[in-house]
Amino acid sequence: MDIFLHNFFNLAVFREALPHLLSGFWTTLWLSALVIPLGAAAGLLLALGQTQSSSRWVRGAIIVYIDFFRAFPPLVLLIFLYFGLPFVIGDLPKLLAVALAFVLNNASYFAEVFRAGIKTIPVGQMEAARSTGLTQLQALRDVILPQATRNVLPDLLGNCIEIIKLTAIASVVGMPELLRAARDVQSLVYNPSPIVLAALLYLALLWPLTRLLARLEHRKAQRMGTA
Template sequence: MQELLQNFFNLDIYRSVTPYLLEGLLTTVWLSALVIPLGLAFGLLAAVLSQEMHNRVLRALLVVYIDVFRALPPLVLLIFIYFGLPFLNIGIPKLAAVALCFTLNTSSYFGEVFRAGFESVPKGQMEAARSTGLSRLQALIHVQIPQATRAVMPDLISNMLEVVKLTTLASAVSLPELLYLARNAQALLYNPSPLVLAAILYLIILLPIVRYLSKLEKRKLARMSH
């Protein structure tokens, strides 16, 4: 038991590395705050275009975009963007590479979630909105998007949680997020306690959101049962 505490829950190490890991936590938070809105925005745009576009070629290209970036492992995509593009004389900073990779990946998932939300809104809602004099765009903004978003809110929040966990892949390009700094501390101290502390910090941030998500899912199930 003593060896377990010494190697994984070493309080002295916790105290010494906490300021260091908090810097990584800050990077994780602002990286998530950058990627999540971008993913939501482009995902919503993809869902709207898939609904509004009538050109078969453009719709097919959109489907390819969504399917490819959902299927492609984000780590492979990140390595290609950061290490591969320079071979095409396209230099890209670490932050831009990570943001581009995560946005491409997350927007494809958010796009499918929003598309499912649009399909859940009865067509009569849009017809009723148009009959009041609203344009197609106004009806989309004021009627369909709000209702679709409410319908898929648990799925959106679940994907946001995945984005926060996805930021750990930024360590592949040495962006100093939480896990990257925890691994550095572990290597310096020859002790895995910094990794355990990083996991605790992730739990502190994400557990309240997970509990809120559970409540939303229960409400959704309750509405569906009535």
């Protein structure tokens, strides 16, 4: 037991590593705060294009995009953008490569969630909104999208949680997020305790969100059961 505690829960290493890991933790937070809104906005545009466009070609192109990036591993995408594109267009800043990879990947997931939410709204609501004099854009903004977003709120939150966890792959291009900070400290102290501490910080961040997700899913199930 003493060997286990020394290797994985070494309090002295925890104290030494904590300042470095908190710096990486902050990077994880602001990186998530950057890519989640961008991915959600891009996904919403894709969902609107898929559900509202009258062009078969536009809808088909969006479906191809969504299917491709949902199937393409985000780690491979990040490596391609950061290490592959420089041969064509020159070096990409780390932040730009990471943000672009995350947005391209997660927009496809957000698009499917928003599309499912829009599909839950009866067609008659759009027609009723248009009959009051609202334009299609106004009806979408004021009538359809608020209801659609509420219907898929658990799925949107679930996507956000996955994105926060996904930020760990930014370490492969040297982005100083939480996992990268833990690995750097581990290489100095020759002890895996910094990785354990990083896991505890991830848990402290994500546990409240997962509990909120469970409550939202429970409320959604109750609402559907009483509908």
